Amino acid sequence: MTPADLAARLGIPSGPLFFPVTAYASDGAVDLDVYREHVRRGVEAGAAAVFACCGTGEFHALTAEEYQECVRVAVAETAGRVPVVAGAGYGTALAVRYARLAEAAGADGLLAMPPYLVQAAQEGLLRHYREVAAATALPVIVYQRDNAVFTPQTVVDLARTDGIIGFKDGLGDLDLMQRIVSAVRTEVPGDFLYFNGLPTAELTQLAYRAIGITLYSSAVFCFAPEIALTFHRALHTGDLATARRLLDGFYRPFVELRAQGRGYAVALVKAGVRLRGLDVGEVRTPLHEPSEDHVKHLALLIERGYALLEEDGK
16 A cells, blocks of 8 residues: 555544554463454444554554564454554664564554654654655654654654655644644645544544544544444534533543553553453553452443433434
């Protein structure tokens, strides 16, 4: 898939972007059969793309071999119905290695995550992502968060780089994002993609839409696809009443629960998938499982979210 092809497919907001969790068996090993089922359910539920082995998929916890097998399974299970974008990260050499593993596994693109640990200057970050983009034929989306924060000019330079098709924001600085969007629009004509990549992005998506960012990742889609799809549809049809009802009754309480524990952006999502009947196992260390009380609270929130759908007759 060429950069133009992937950009065109991702740019059509046909459904939420699906970031599957990685399934583990009781002995801690990756469970590819359960992972395959998780991906299949997401695609059949209406995902617009599968982002395999990214943050929600515990990229940090996977060996290179496990990573490549998961990407290969996701590619096989989607069978071309939706694009598969794989995470790649760490330092430049390892990010390049993971990019090549993803390409060999059949991925359609890469989500280039922040370099490991270091605080790099803009020129170093630009060189890093350009080397990742040059390493394979796969289109690249650059992920801003934590120690990878970009000036508008650096994003202009990224947008001018062959193979880099988009920019995902996990920082949440809307002033910065408005300046980035404006700078790229002014200096690099074309269809550069932007994504809201904050945890539980639905909570902030109305604000991101106001600056022209319509694409977003949905961790909730992993365990409550009907809720995520209803919210996505409400945004794209201008049904603000439904969007606000779900924000007030489900998404805001979910985010407040997520804030109760470090790592809950992943651990709470895996708990939600288990509550909905698919045993994807626990998170790997250094993450930890949610408390029993928090899981019970999550179960009530999921129940409340589906009740809100029934109130709307959906």
